[in-house]
Amino acid sequence: xxxxxxxxxxxxxxxxxxxxxxxxxxxxxxxxxxxxxxxxxxxxxxxxxxxxxxxxxxxxxxxxxxxxxxxxxxxxxxxxxxxxxxxxxxxxxxxxxxxxxxxxxxxxxxxxxxxxxxxxxxxxxxxxxxxxxxxxxxxxxxxxxxxxxxxxxxxxxxxxxxxxxxxxxxxxxxxxxxxxxxxxxxxxxxxxxxxxxxxxxxxxxxxxxxxxxxxxxxxxxxxxxxxxxxxxxxxxxxxxxxxxxxxxxxxxxxxxxxxxxxxxxxxxxxxxxxxxxxxxxxxxxxxxxxxxxxxxxxxxx
Amino acid sequence: xxxxxxxxxxxxxxxxxxxxxxxxxxxxxxxxxxxxxxxxxxxxxxxxxxxxxxxxxxxxxxxxxxxxxxxxxxxxxxxxxxxxxxxxxxxxxxxxxxxxxxxxxxxxxxxxxxxxxxxxxxxxxxxxxxxxxxxxxxxxxxxxxxxxxxxxxxxxxxxxxxxxxxxxxxxxxxxxxxxxxxxxxxxxxxxxxxxxxxxxxxxxxxxxxxxxxxxxxxxxxxxxxxxxxxxxxxxxxxxxxxxxxxxxxxxxxxxxxxxxxxxxxxxxxxxxxxxxxxxxxxxxxxxxxxxxxxxxxxxxx
Numbered sequence: 001x002x003x004x005x006x007x008x009x010x011x012x013x014x015x016x017x018x019x020x021x022x023x024x025x026x027x028x029x030x031x032x033x034x035x036x037x038x039x040x041x042x043x044x045x046x047x048x049x050x051x052x053x054x055x056x057x058x059x060x061x062x063x064x065x066x067x068x069x070x071x072x073x074x075x076x077x078x079x080x081x082x083x084x085x086x087x088x089x090x091x092x093x094x095x096x097x098x099x100x101x102x103x104x105x106x107x108x109x110x111x112x113x114x115x116x117x118x119x120x121x122x123x124x125x126x127x128x129x130x131x132x133x134x135x136x137x138x139x140x141x142x143x144x145x146x147x148x149x150x151x152x153x154x155x156x157x158x159x160x161x162x163x164x165x166x167x168x169x170x171x172x173x174x175x176x177x178x179x180x181x182x183x184x185x186x187x188x189x190x191x192x193x194x195x196x197x198x199x200x201x202x203x204x205x206x207x208x209x210x211x212x213x214x215x216x217x218x219x220x221x222x223x224x225x226x227x228x229x230x231x232x233x234x235x236x237x238x239x240x241x242x243x244x245x246x247x248x249x250x251x252x253x254x255x256x257x258x259x260x261x262x263x264x265x266x267x268x269x270x271x272x273x274x275x276x277x278x279x280x281x282x283x284x285x286x287x288x289x290x291x292x293x294x295x296x297x298x299x300x301x
Numbered sequence: 302x303x304x305x306x307x308x309x310x311x312x313x314x315x316x317x318x319x320x321x322x323x324x325x326x327x328x329x330x331x332x333x334x335x336x337x338x339x340x341x342x343x344x345x346x347x348x349x350x351x352x353x354x355x356x357x358x359x360x361x362x363x364x365x366x367x368x369x370x371x372x373x374x375x376x377x378x379x380x381x382x383x384x385x386x387x388x389x390x391x392x393x394x395x396x397x398x399x400x401x402x403x404x405x406x407x408x409x410x411x412x413x414x415x416x417x418x419x420x421x422x423x424x425x426x427x428x429x430x431x432x433x434x435x436x437x438x439x440x441x442x443x444x445x446x447x448x449x450x451x452x453x454x455x456x457x458x459x460x461x462x463x464x465x466x467x468x469x470x471x472x473x474x475x476x477x478x479x480x481x482x483x484x485x486x487x488x489x490x491x492x493x494x495x496x497x498x499x500x501x502x503x504x505x506x507x508x509x510x511x512x513x514x515x516x517x518x519x520x521x522x523x524x525x526x527x528x529x530x531x532x533x534x535x536x537x538x539x540x541x542x543x544x545x546x547x548x549x550x551x552x553x554x555x556x557x558x559x560x561x562x563x564x565x566x567x568x569x570x571x572x573x574x575x576x577x578x579x580x581x582x583x584x585x586x587x588x589x590x591x592x593x594x595x596x597x598x599x600x601x602x
Contacts, residue, residue, distance in 0.1 A: 178593075181559025182518050210552040210589030211559070213515040217483050240596035244589050251511040258482025258512070288511030288545050292479075295541040 005261050008228045009035055013044040013077055015234025015246055017056050023280045025059040029066035034273035036072050039265040044075040048083035061090040084124045095128055097121040098138035101156040104147025118162055125166045137163030142173045143180030146239040153191050161195040171196050172228055177239050178208025182218035189222045202226035205247050208237045212247035213255050227252055232274030232285025248287030306562050309529045310336055314345040314378055316535025316547055318357045324581045326360035330367035335574035337373050340566040345376040349384035362391035385425045396429055398422040399439035402457040405448025419463055426467045438464030443474045444481030447540040454492050462496040472497050473529055478540050479509025483519035490523045503527035506548050509538050513548035514556050528553055533575030533586025549588030
């Protein structure tokens, strides 16, 4: 397990999008700069969605413009052609599209069937490819759905295969409500790897039930090598208010370093970045590592 | 991994001992009753230590007397012969002794060397065996020490072997400050299992750095089958105030059930028990599962 693992930091997008308090473009740019300063290199920085529906992502074009002169790979979420045009105009080099593995979540989240959502972003992928923009594909609810309950692994494989066949260069498997456990993660990764190369699958696990690190460890043992995480464990869970959001980048880095996998991330700097955003949001980051390191920082300061 | 796993619930002792707010004998008896009601069967209920040094454990004899008519296996911690006599007088059937794998922790915690601490509880084990009382042995700081830093696995093996040879029927390996990661856990378990049968080793992991479930999963894969945990994740960390304590029983149960290991524990009842103690302590339990289930309970009530 000593080979390289790639961390995709999703705090500025998936994290902040699910926090109740919107924070300013300037603060988000500063957050991303501090994440880069801590050693993270691939960062999802915004979403070209309706600011009425998701005020937390308002000004994503300005955020992207504010950071893209810096060294790093910046991703933005794009739901449709309108969003694609805005992302391209802002200089996006990597976009992410998303589909659900469950019909219930697809209807509730984007008000259409899974098949219709795929039709909707087909032209987005085509245009991005023509424009030389890389596309990442998210599959949500891969281990359970807040509306439909259990999700058939074959439904996940089908959507992942479609995204891959359409030209996504990476498929991120989202345990959106954090209900997975290691055995199910292993089985799902094995099934998906029949269609998408294991090195092109990302593990995007939420920590709602505290299982995310155990699940990531199981996935690493299966050979997966890309992990999505959010600084501080930002994000919360809209389906269980008060519960935990994305797995914390700090906790992931601690795990990887303990396994002998060098991440290049400075945990002290990362915790400082997470605490700064936590202060804007009015709460301490839920990350266990952030709490432990913050306690040490308080003692030595 | 479908064979039986034994959970040793340590919330009423290791958990409450490390909480700032002492709670009454009556409340502790009620807590233990609710844990039994949730399906837990092996519970560490108190410690026969100086009430001046550890006021949280004051009245442990009354707690033990208050529950021992109930169906369950109740453990109490015993530091020395004086404590042993009090535990026996209160009807203890299982006691636990403890030694550190690190000299720094031994000196700071019980003011003597590791070797001296073993001499101190030798007569305790002898008397317990003569009295037909089972003895469990704790080794603390098995993956790191707040004073000495890294701990040599051989030091852990030496103490574990001594405890086993002296007659302990189970040796619990404590990651007291929660710094371990899965690879180190596997290596440690393999080393200890050379001297103590794997089925007689318990995993006692704190969740300070969020690694506990990943570590337990790795340990289960190695063949370990006993897990110490605390309802709600009680306990905090005296070496990192604000950080997390024992791994939460709720999170362990969720993991095990997801792996197909039946625990017999009713998670809703367990969360209710943890929340009731949390209310007495003035804070929500840190368990992720408790937070997620509490959110659901609030929505449906």
